[in-house]
Amino acid sequence: MTQPILEARNVVKRFGVVTALDHSDFDLYPGEILAVIGDNGAGKSTLIKVLTGALSPDEGQVLVGGKEVRFSSPLEARQAGIETVYQTLALSPALSIADNMFMGRELRKPGFLGKALRMLDRKKMEEVAREKISDLGVQTIQDISQAVETLSGGQRQSVAVARAVAFGSKVVILDEPTAALGVKESRHVLDLILDVKARGIPIVLISHDMPSVFEVADRIHIHRLGKRLCVINPADYTMSDAVAFMTGARQPDEMQMAS
Template sequence: MTREPVLAARKLVKRYGKVTAIDGADFDLLPGEVLAVVGDNGAGKSSLIKALSGALVPDSGQILVDGNPVRFHGPLDARRAGIETVYQDLALAPAQDIASNLFLGRERRRPGLLGRVFRMLDSGGMRAEAERVLGDLGVRVKSMQQPVETLSGGQRQGVAVARAAAFGTRVVIMDEPTAALGVAEAARVLDLIGRIRDRGLPVVLISHNMPHVFEIADRIHVHRLGKRVALVSPRERTMNEVVGLITGALRMGENGQLEEVSTVARTGLTTRP
């Protein structure tokens, strides 16, 4: 029985003048999986992810959430559909505490007159909820009142991921979450991604780090020249084979077997007989 994708795209196209950033791209994220999106610089994977997260409006094609066509006019539309994105810059407010960052843009008011009329924030409730969310995900910090600027890189990443997991009801998208982290902190972030998946929330992982991709991903979406060129399992393909697909040295044949591509075919050059 085929599972319905939680998030999908069909024939997406985005052009900037003569430059085609997305060239008829397809995408499929299944329930409860970690899907890694890999590709060389300029492959168009960032544009694809921006379209799926509402940060970019494609010229044509279709995006589907739980099989239903949607049209995102901005990131807020994607968030309303349950899609949360953790960008590489994390979008955290360094001077504010952890609880405030977790509820950034979604602050809770106190119940009753104090909240409705005087617009007082429910600081205690937000701290308690932040502590619960971070505790469930295994993110260890001293206090919810600790300013984010005092945290390590891995802890900051944990706060950003916890925020996405707290409010994402359909999908969490993570852009290079282990970039610039040490070995131990990167391992904790990968564990965090696994915990989110184990809670039933599918994750899209954009990464250049092949060992991390092969450690955590259930499937790998290979993006090249603006479109998906392969969808493979890390249990069935080697790291070198995936790199070959990324660079264009290999391609997926009609029978599902990998084929070598000549240098001429790869570059698009032609020779006269």
């Protein structure tokens, strides 16, 4: 049986008297797009924060490649190859595309200039950024030195995804990537997600956009009341079925709950 690349087992997270995660499980397998859906307050965001080191679980385990990890910060998760693109994108509008791509990972010039004077190798960063953007087939960005604030919403999402793919060697997590985008730009982002999958990088897609979820996801993790309710194959269910599971109007059978 295939080993999940990222797992959570019996994870519990409490905030005072509120239990945000109640013995929650999670499995992401190599090369798949796993959508995570759930009603507001279901615990999706808390689960993702635990998986990416933004929160520490009170109980339970997080495993990467079958080995337990205890991330104390998102930086540690990034170092383990887990990159997250949040809904806010975490881009600096006044900086260039290249500067944003390498934010926190800046390249220094070789030799004395880099080591002693800490000078940045901007030429190299622009070359690599251009290569990564081109590799993803992003045709709408021509000038890698232009400020991010001059880009459209879809172009900004492309930069954030390209940054995650460039440095996320194991897993990319996307939080509402099509939120606030128009139809054309949403289409572009979905194509980008499929391209990332084609490179063999597994993706966690958190989204309320049901048509997009059912179009690109291989499996759908439905979160309800702080735990994984079930995992469904989008080919076997409708969007109405998924909403019914999310809201409690319909209960999954035992096979789905064991998935």
